[in-house]
Amino acid sequence: MLKYILLGFLNYQPATGYELKQRMDSSTTHFWHAKLSQIYITLKALEEDGSLTSTLEAQADRPDKRIYTITPQGQADLHQWLAQPEMALSPKKETLVLKLFFSAQLDPQAILTQLRLQRELHNQQLAYYRDVSPQIIQQAADDFPMLAKDAALWEATRRFGEKYEALYVSWLDETIQLVEGQFH
Amino acid sequence: MLKYILLGFLNYQPATGYELKQRMDSSTTHFWHAKLSQIYITLKALEEDGSLTSTLEAQADRPDKRIYTITPQGQADLHQWLAQPEMALSPKKETLVLKLFFSAQLDPQAILTQLRLQRELHNQQLAYYRDVSPQIIQQAADDFPMLAKDAALWEATRRFGEKYEALYVSWLDETIQLVEGQFH
DNA sequence: CGCACCATGTAATGCGTTACATGATTTT
DNA sequence: AAAATCATGTAACGCATTACATGGTGCG
Numbered sequence: 001m002l003k004y005i006l007l008g009f010l011n012y013q014p015a016t017g018y019e020l021k022q023r024m025d026s027s028t029t030h031f032w033h034a035k036l037s038q039i040y041i042t043l044k045a046l047e048e049d050g051s052l053t054s055t056l057e058a059q060a061d062r063p064d065k066r067i068y069t070i071t072p073q074g075q076a077d078l079h080q081w082l083a084q085p086e087m088a089l090s091p092k093k094e095t096l097v098l099k100l101f102f103s104a105q106l107d108p109q110a111i112l113t114q115l116r117l118q119r120e121l122h123n124q125q126l127a128y129y130r131d132v133s134p135q136i137i138q139q140a141a142d143d144f145p146m147l148a149k150d151a152a153l154w155e156a157t158r159r160f161g162e163k164y165e166a167l168y169v170s171w172l173d174e175t176i177q178l179v180e181g182q183f184h
Numbered sequence: 185m186l187k188y189i190l191l192g193f194l195n196y197q198p199a200t201g202y203e204l205k206q207r208m209d210s211s212t213t214h215f216w217h218a219k220l221s222q223i224y225i226t227l228k229a230l231e232e233d234g235s236l237t238s239t240l241e242a243q244a245d246r247p248d249k250r251i252y253t254i255t256p257q258g259q260a261d262l263h264q265w266l267a268q269p270e271m272a273l274s275p276k277k278e279t280l281v282l283k284l285f286f287s288a289q290l291d292p293q294a295i296l297t298q299l300r301l302q303r304e305l306h307n308q309q310l311a312y313y314r315d316v317s318p319q320i321i322q323q324a325a326d327d328f329p330m331l332a333k334d335a336a337l338w339e340a341t342r343r344f345g346e347k348y349e350a351l352y353v354s355w356l357d358e359t360i361q362l363v364e365g366q367f368h
Numbered sequence: 369c370g371c372a373c374c375a376t377g378t379a380a381t382g383c384g385t386t387a388c389a390t391g392a393t394t395t396t
Numbered sequence: 397a398a399a400a401t402c403a404t405g406t407a408a409c410g411c412a413t414t415a416c417a418t419g420g421t422g423c424g
Contacts, residue, residue: 002411004282005282008285018376028282028285030276031278032282033275035413037413038411040378041412063374063375064375065376079290082290085301086298089306090278090279093215094216094274094344095185096270096274098189098215098216101212101341102188106263110266113269117269150288152288152362152366156362157281160281167348171343171347174343175340178340186383200403201405202404220403220404221385221387222383247392248404
C-alpha cells in the first residue's frame with residue numbers, strides 16, 4: 001500500500017525519500033503512515049521493478065540526494081490501483097477500544113485514566129484537523145491553481161479526519177460518564 | 185497485541201484456538217482481528233513463555249483439541265497491559281480515504297463507483313452493529329449474570345462501532361455529492 | 369554544548385497473511 | 397454431491413518497526 005502512496009506523491013513531481021516522508025507527515029499520515037526506513041526500502045523495490053527511476057544529486061554541504069521519478073509503468077500501476085474498487089472494509093485496529101472490552105475487572109480509576117488521557121489526545125488531533133490541516137490544503141491550492149480538484153479531495157479526507165476525531169471525543173465523554181456512574 | 189486478546193478471552197475460561205477465533209469473530213473482530221494460523225502461532229508462543237498451559241483432549245469423532253488455560257503469570261501480564269495507559273493514538277490505515285486523496289486525475293465515475301460500493305459495505309456493517317451485536321451481548325449477559333459489568337463495557341465498544349459506521353456512511357454521502365457536483 | 373535538521377541506508381526482529389496439508393462429520 | 401464445520405498446524409512470503417551506522421550544518 002505504501003507503494004501506491006509513494007507513486008501517488010511522485011506522480012505530482014520527483015522527490016527524495018526524505019521529502020516524501022515529510023509530505024506524508026503533513027497529509028496522509030492520519031489515515032496512512034510509514035517510517036523513513038520502510039520508505040527507502042520500498043523506493044528501492046519500486047525502482048527494481050521499473051515503476052521509478054532515480055538519479056543521484058551531489059550537494060556541497062548536505063548529503064547527496066537520491067531523486068526518484070515516476071515512469072509510465074509506475075503511472076499505469078498507480079492508475080490501476082486507484083481505479084480498482086475496494087471490495088472490503090478496511091480492517092480497524094483500535095487499541096483503546098480493545099482494552100476497554102477486557103477491562104471489566106480493572107479498577108474503574110485505571111479505566112478512567114485511560115479514557116481521559118485518550119480524550120486529551122483525540123481532542124488535540126481534532127484541533128489539528130480544524131486549525132492546521134485547512135491551512136496546509138489552502139496553501140497548496142493557492143500556490144498551484146491547477147490543483148483545485150486535488151485540493152477538493154484533500155479537503156474531503158480532512159473532513160473525514162475531523163468527523164472521526166469529533167466522534168471519538170464524544171464517545172469518550174459518554175463512556176467516561178458510564179464508568180464514573182459505576183461508583184455510585 | 186493479539187497476545188492480550190487471547191489472554192483476555194482465556195481469563196474467562198479455558199478454550200481451544202478454534203474457539204478463540206470464533207469468539208473474536210463475534211466480538212472484537214471489528215476493532216481487532218486475526219487469522220486462525222496466527223492464533224495458533226501466538227498460543228504456542230504464550231505457552232512457551234509461561235502465560236498459558238495446554239492439555240490435549242482426545243475426541244472420538246472430531247480431531248483432538250488442545251485446550252489452553254491461563255496461568256497466574258498470564259493473568260499478571262494481561263492486567264499489566266490493561267492498566268498501562270495508551271500514550272498515543274492508534275495508527276489508522278484507511279485504504280478508501282487514501283485512494284480518494286490521490287484520485288484527482290481519475291474519472292469521476294470511477295471515484296463514484298468506489299464510494300458507492302463502500303457506502304453499501306459500511307451500511308451493512310452499521311446494520312450489524314444495530315441489529316446483531318446487541319443480541320450477542322444481551323445473550324451473554326442473560327446467560328451469565330456475573331458478567332453485567334463486562335457486558336456494559338462490551339456495549340460501549342459496540343456503540344463505538346455503530347457511531348463509527350454511521351459517521352462513515354454520512355461522510356460518504358457528502359463526498360458522493362461533492363464528486364457528483366464536479367460534473368456540472 | 370547539545371539538539372534539531374538534512375539525508376541515506378542496513379540488519380534484526382516481529383507480526384501478519386496466504387497457501388499448503390489433513391481428514392472426519394454434518395448440513396444443504 | 398458439494399459445501400460448511402470442526403480442528404490443528406507448517407512454510408513461505410510480505411510488510412513494518414527498532415536499532416544501528418554515518419556525518420555535516422545551523423540554531424539557541
